Every structure is written in C-alpha cells, then in structure tokens.
Amino acid sequence: MADDVTVPPGVAKARAALKDVPHEPGAPKQDPILVADSVVRRFGGLTAVSVDHIEIQRGAITALIGPNGAGKTTFFNLLTGFDRPDEGDWKFNGKPLAGVAAHKVAKQGMVRTFQLTKALSRLTVIDNMRLGGTGQKGESFWKALIPGIWKKQEQEITERADELLARFKLDAKREDFAGSLSGGQRKLLEMARALMVQPDMVMLDEPMAGVNPALTQSLLGHVKSLREDGMTVLFVEHDMDMVRDISDWVIVMGQGKVIAEGTPDTVMADPRVIDAYLGSHHDGTEHDAAEVAAEVPGADAPSSSSVDAAPSSAEGAKSEGGKTDE
Amino acid sequence: MNWDIIFGVSLESLINGTMIAYALAAIGLNVHFGYTGLLNFGQSAFLGVAAYGLAMMVSTFGLPFWIGIAVGLLGAVVLALLLGIPTLRLRADYLAIVTIAAAEIVRLLFRSVSLSEWTGGSDGLQQFSDDFYAMNPYSGSLEFWSISFDERELWVMTVGWALVAIALTIVFLAMRSPWGRVIKAIREDEDAVRSLGKNVVSYKMQSLILGGVLGSLGGFIIALKNAAVQPDTYGTEFTFYMYTIVILGGAARVFGPVVGSMIFWFLLTFVNALLPTLISQGYIPTWLMDANQAGAVGYILVGLGLVLLLIFRPQGIFGDKKEVMLDGR
Numbered sequence: 301m302a303d304d305v306t307v308p309p310g311v312a313k314a315r316a317a318l319k320d321v322p323h324e325p326g327a328p329k330q331d332p333i334l335v336a337d338s339v340v341r342r343f344g345g346l347t348a349v350s351v352d353h354i355e356i357q358r359g360a361i362t363a364l365i366g367p368n369g370a371g372k373t374t375f376f377n378l379l380t381g382f383d384r385p386d387e388g389d390w391k392f393n394g395k396p397l398a399g400v401a402a403h404k405v406a407k408q409g410m411v412r413t414f415q416l417t418k419a420l421s422r423l424t425v426i427d428n429m430r431l432g433g434t435g436q437k438g439e440s441f442w443k444a445l446i447p448g449i450w451k452k453q454e455q456e457i458t459e460r461a462d463e464l465l466a467r468f469k470l471d472a473k474r475e476d477f478a479g480s481l482s483g484g485q486r487k488l489l490e491m492a493r494a495l496m497v498q499p500d501m502v503m504l505d506e507p508m509a510g511v512n513p514a515l516t517q518s519l520l521g522h523v524k525s526l527r528e529d530g531m532t533v534l535f536v537e538h539d540m541d542m543v544r545d546i547s548d549w550v551i552v553m554g555q556g557k558v559i560a561e562g563t564p565d566t567v568m569a570d571p572r573v574i575d576a577y578l579g580s581h582h583d584g585t586e587h588d589a590a591e592v593a594a595e596v597p598g599a600d601a602p603s604s605s606s607v608d609a610a611p612s613s614a615e616g617a618k619s620e621g622g623k624t625d626e
Numbered sequence: 627m628n629w630d631i632i633f634g635v636s637l638e639s640l641i642n643g644t645m646i647a648y649a650l651a652a653i654g655l656n657v658h659f660g661y662t663g664l665l666n667f668g669q670s671a672f673l674g675v676a677a678y679g680l681a682m683m684v685s686t687f688g689l690p691f692w693i694g695i696a697v698g699l700l701g702a703v704v705l706a707l708l709l710g711i712p713t714l715r716l717r718a719d720y721l722a723i724v725t726i727a728a729a730e731i732v733r734l735l736f737r738s739v740s741l742s743e744w745t746g747g748s749d750g751l752q753q754f755s756d757d758f759y760a761m762n763p764y765s766g767s768l769e770f771w772s773i774s775f776d777e778r779e780l781w782v783m784t785v786g787w788a789l790v791a792i793a794l795t796i797v798f799l800a801m802r803s804p805w806g807r808v809i810k811a812i813r814e815d816e817d818a819v820r821s822l823g824k825n826v827v828s829y830k831m832q833s834l835i836l837g838g839v840l841g842s843l844g845g846f847i848i849a850l851k852n853a854a855v856q857p858d859t860y861g862t863e864f865t866f867y868m869y870t871i872v873i874l875g876g877a878a879r880v881f882g883p884v885v886g887s888m889i890f891w892f893l894l895t896f897v898n899a900l901l902p903t904l905i906s907q908g909y910i911p912t913w914l915m916d917a918n919q920a921g922a923v924g925y926i927l928v929g930l931g932l933v934l935l936l937i938f939r940p941q942g943i944f945g946d947k948k949e950v951m952l953d954g955r
Contacts (some may be wrong), residue, residue: 403826408822411822420815422949427811428811431819438804441832445796450804497823589718620687
C-alpha cells in the first residue's frame with residue numbers, strides 16, 4: 301500500500317483524515333459518517349455484540365476483522381436493520397438509525413451485500429440491476445398498471461444500469477438469468493446492484509469469499525473505485541492480504557467487542573489482535589508485547605495499552621498473526 | 627360407443643363456468659405462488675368468503691346484488707389482511723400453515739350450526755342469483771354438434787370470460803412493470819430486496835390481496851353458476867386442484883392458469899365420461915371396476931397423468947425449462 305507510486309486522490313484524502321486518529325478502540329474520527337454507541341445484542345445468555353463506541357470515517361475504506369464468532373456479521377446486521385439490538389444507538393449521516401427497518405436504512409443511503417451472495421436467480425442480470433433503482437414510480441401497484449407513467453424513468457434507470465454493468469464487465473451477461481452466473485460474477489453483480497441505490501456507504505460482508513483469485517484483483521479494484529467515487533466502505537473480510545491491500549483503517553472485533561483500531565499494519569502487529577485470533581492462554585508463556593511486535597514484519601511500535609495485554613505465546617504470534625481463516 | 631357425447635362434454639368443459647372459476651382461482655394463486663413465492667394453501671377460503679359474502683348479503687339480509695359483490699370483494703381483502711399481518715414477517719412456511727388452517731376455519735364457520743341462521747349451515751344458501759340472471763341478454767340455448775349450453779350457462783360464461791380477460795390483463799400489466807419486478811425478486815430472495823430499499827412486507831401484502839381478490843372472482847362464478855353456495859365446495863382439496871392447475875400451466879406465466887384449468891377439466895371430464903361408457907359396453911370387466919368406482923378411478927388416472935407430465939415437463943405447459951432448472955441460490 302505504501303509502495304504505491306501514485307496515490308489516487310481518494311486514498312490521499314482518506315489517509316490524511318485518518319493520520320492523527322489515535323489507534324485506540326472507539327477512537328473519534330475527523331468526519332464520521334457513522335457513529336454507534338453501546339450497541340448490545342444478546343442471544344439468550346450469549347452476548348454476541350457489545351460495542352461501546354465506534355466511528356467510521358467518511359470516504360475511507362474501513363475493514364472490520366476478527367476471528368470467527370467475533371460478532372462482525374451480527375454487528376453488520378444490526379447496523380443495516382436486518383437484526384434488532386437489545387440496546388444501543390447509532391447515527392448515520394447525523395440521523396438516528398436504531399430500530400429503523402432494513403429497507404429504510406437502505407433508502408437513507410447505507411446499502412449492504414451478503415456473505416452468501418444473493419443473486420436473484422430467476423431474474424435477468426439487467427432486471428437485477430434495475431431493481432436497485434430508487435424512487436421508482438412504477439413500483440407502486442396502481443401506477444404500475446399504466447406503463448406511460450414509468451416508461452421514461454425506466455429508460456433512465458436502464459441506462460444507468462448498463463453503465464454500471466459495463467464498468468463491472470457484466471454487459472455481455474445482460475440478458476442471462478443471474479442464476480447462471482459464476483460465484484465471482486454474482487459477487488460483482490451484487491456489488492453493482494448495490495450501487496444502483498446510489499448509496500453514501502456500502503457495507504460488504506466478505507466480498508472475497510468464494511471468489512477465484514483471477515477475479516479477486518478486479519473485485520479489489522472495484523472496491524477501491526468506490527472510495528474514489530466518494531463513497532464510504534465498511535467491509536468484513538478474513539483475507540488479510542486484501543485487508544492490507546485496500547483498507548485505510550481496520551477495526552478488530554473479538555468476542556463482540558471492539559478490541560483494537562488502527563491502520564492495517566499497526567493493527568496486525570497489535571498483541572491484542574493476535575491474542576484474539578490465537579487465544580491468550582494456550583501455553584501460559586509470559587509474553588512481551590514489544591517482542592511480539594518486533595517479530596511481525598511491517599509493524600509500528602506497539603501502542604501503550606498493549607502492555608497490559610494478557611500473556612500469550614510468542615510462538616503463536618510468529619505464525620502469522622492474522623491468517624487464521626476457518 | 628357414443629364418442630360424440632364423450633367428446634361433447636369434454637369440449638364443453640374447456641370453456642364452461644366450472645373451468646372459468648378454477649381458472650380465476652388459479653390466476654390468483656399464480657400471483658401468490660408463481661410470482662411472489664407465497665405458499666398460500668388457503669386460496670379456497672378467498673373464494674368461499676366472496677361467494678358467501680354475496681350469498682349472505684342477498685339471501686340472508688335481502689340487500690341488492692351489487693352490495694353483495696362489494697361485500698364479497700371486501701371480504702377477500704379483509705381475509706388477506708388477517709392472514710398476512712401476523713405471518714408475512716415470518717418465514718414463508720408459516721404462511722402455509724396459517725393459510726391451510728384459516729381455510730378450514732372459514733369452511734367450518736360456514737357450516738357451523740350456531741351460525742346457520744345466517745349461513746344456512748351445511749345446506750348453504752340459495753336464491754341470491756336472481757338479479758344476476760335478470761341481467762341475462764341471452765334467451766335461447768346454444769347447440770352445436772353435441773355441445774350445448776343453456777342461456778344461464780351462456781351468461782355465466784360471458785361474464786366469466788370477461789372476468790378472466792380483466793384478471794389476465796391486470797396480471798400481465800402488473801408483472802411486466804417495476805412493481806412486478808419487485809414481486810418476482812421477493813420470490814427469489816426477500817433479504818436482497820430489503821437491502822435494496824424495498825418494503826418487502828408491504829409488497830407481499832399487496833400480492834396477497836391482489837391474488838385473493840382475483841381468486842375471489844372465481845368464488846362469485848361458482849356461486850352464480852350453481853345458484854347456491856355450500857360450505858364443502860371450499861375445502862382444501864379445492865386449493866390443491868388450483869396448485870395442480872398452476873403448475874400444469876406453468877407457474878409465473880400469465881396464461882398458465884387458464885390453459886392449466888382447461889387441460890385439467892378436459893382430462894377429468896373425458897375420463898369420467900369414458901370409463902362408465904366402457905364399463906356399460908362391457909369393454910372393462912366388472913371384476914376390475916364397476917360403474918360406481920369409475921369416478922374414483924377417473925381421479926386416479928388424471929392424477930397419474932399429471933404426475934407423469936410433471937416428471938417429464940416440470941416447467942408446465944408454458945414454463946421455461948432452463949429457468950425452472952436454475953437452483954434457487
């Protein structure tokens with residue numbers, strides 16, 4: 301990331317905005333698009349999510365990482381209205397969104413994709429795209445019966461859909477059923493469809509899951525281009541190379557809490573993160589935060605609070621802190 | 627062998643009132659099941675509510691015919707709301723459970739002894755169709771070869787086919803519009819539709835109401851054709867015939883339900899006319915089947931035919947095999 305010769309304006313802007321943000325859980329951002337406070341979700345006795353405070357910088361790509369069961373997807377579902385929290389408040393673009401239904405969240409400009417891609421199989425690719433158009437007159441039943449009312453708007457939406465399909469290189473598949481696309485193409489379609497909503501913020505739940513390596517680069521490029529278009533991206537991902545490659549900021553969740561925040565390099569060296577992924581008590585060896593940090597390539601100095609991190613194994617830390625995909 | 631009569635009645639059943647009523651019911655169910663993916667197993671209740679709404683207003687309360695029609699349609703809308711409000715937020719299978727139970731509740735209410743003062747109990751109601759037949763422009767019957775329709779049947783068919791044409795036009799226009807696109811997308815994956823900013827529950831409710839109201843037109847036709855309503859007409863097997871018709875014609879196809887209903891009734895009538903003749907002429911020995919068993923065997927044969935058709939043509943008559951074979955991922 302730091303090796304890029306030319307830095308696109310979106311990246312420069314995002315980096316500048318995040319330059320002075322402290323690497324602490326719940327750190328305040330210069331211009332947050334999303335601010336959440338004490339969001340709690342319990343499933344019976346299990347507290348799946350318990351986030352005290354979180355801010356997402358506008359115009360940046362923020363990665364949400366954490367081991368399996370850390371509550372990332374649950375937190376996603378809460379933010380986008382697909383699940384209801386037991387308590388908590390959050391504001392998107394200054395408007396409270398807690399308890400707002402999922403479709404209204406999308407209308408406000410926060411659009412998500414799904415871990416298991418949801419292509420609408422028996423609709424054509426172009427119809428998948430058109431569905432994303434907002435404020436369609438023809439979507440109300442009585443107006444739908446009179447084509448004259450919505451034909452013109454339909455044309456505009458189709459034009460926009462065709463542009464996006466061309467950008468995502470799906471234009472050759474325009475008339476095919478979405479169900480006939482490959483896994484990677486479905487991911488592309490889902491992302492393109494989300495853009496039809498013209499969102500301010502795009503939430504991607506594991507955009508790289510099940511995508512073949514050849515398509516990964518193109519998907520990465522598309523995610524980066526969202527930032528250049530002024531959109532904010534929050535994504536959940538297990539692939540640490542991708543996180544390192546495209547994210548401006550990384551938030552780490554563990555056992556439902558935000559345990560660390562920072563730029564990709566610092567976070568991946570953070571002993572708290574390594575503990576969260578590998579467990580902090582596996583062999584009882586005393587661990588020195590500075591030593592661990594030194595062993596992880598590209599790491600900055602450990603942040604001050606890492607001193608009181610629980611004992612962990614240096615051995616575990618050596619085995620590539622983040623790469624613990626299931 | 628009197629082939630003229632056998633084919634005559636079979637051809638009549640291609641266009642008669644019964645076939646029209648089933649076609650209308652199936653057009654409504656096609657909106658639910660074919661387009662929206664709603665598992666409504668209580669479509670017969672929509673027809674029952676409409677038929678009884680009409681019959682009770684006219685026969686029990688002595689109100690005009692058109693008020694009866696309005697109450698019947700309103701009844702279908704209210705039933706859709708009652709079924710939909712508690713279940714449409716839940717997973718699809720809950721709607722199936724609730725609708726099949728609700729249809730039985732409706733039928734049992736109609737035949738309950740304590741309400742028989744208004745509903746006529748298990749005997750049902752008569753004498754509500756006079757105003758309808760008073761509007762009949764036909765004065766004589768239609769005879770052609772061995773096909774014959776009397777003037778009452780002709781009037782029912784005229785109104786019935788007009789209603790079919792209106793229902794098909796509404797479905798055709800609605801389903802090629804952005805509204806229909808949302809509806810079909812909900813069938814594929816409602817969470818995806820939600821994530822794109824559409825109020826899924828509201829659309830499902832609209833679909834439930836639309837399909838219920840279209841189906842209720844079939845209830846009027848049955849009631850007027852028989853000039854009587856009886857609770858057991860609206861049992862669950864009625865709904866299963868409708869499903870057969872929808873799948874036979876091809877789900878989510880505009881003309882599917884009409885063609886499905888034609889084939890269903892043609893086959894059923896043909897077999898039911900053929901078997902007794904074969905028995906009486908001695909072509910089928912009585913140790914195999916006697917005249918009283920012919921009716922049941924007719925259903926068995928039609929059922930077998932439908933099973934074979936669905937094995938070898940799962941998309942129905944109009945469906946697209948490629949589309950049906952796509953998995954629902």
